[in-house]
Amino acid sequence: MTGGYALIVRFTTRDADAAARFDALVEHALEDIRKEQGTLVYVSHVPEDDPLVRVFYELYADEAAFQAHESQPHIREMLREREQYLLSTEVTFLGERAGKRPAAQEAP
Known part of the structure; x- marks a missing residue:
């Protein structure tokens, strides 16, 4: 791994209503996620x-x-609340090999 720490998460929601509620939950969390320095x-x-x-x-x-x-x-709140909207969650952690990033985020 040359830099960073990455993952892909695949969520399958229960139905269209659950998808909309899940999206709203994520949007609410994003208000604070946008302030996280290391994210x-x-x-x-x-x-x-x-x-x-x-x-x-x-x-x-x-x-x-x-x-x-x-x-x-x-x-922590999003992790607790999301389960009611989901059928499944799949997490894949990724090891970086090569890529392009914004100049301030170039891997060493």
Whole structure:
């Protein structure tokens, strides 16, 4: 790994209403996530062919930044509340090989 700490999380929501409520929960948490120094990227995507799925890409400065993110009250609340909207959660941690980042975030 050349730099950063990344993961992809795939959430499958129960139905359209649960998806909307999950999105609102995430948007609420994003108000504080945007202030986290070590959280470089935190983006939710919807696959074009699967509107009940959310795929998150998360990039942190390092593993300590990820752990700091996970310990935040707004994340603890989101982790508790999200389960009522979900059928499944799949997490994949990623080891960086190469890439392009904004100049301030270039890997060493």
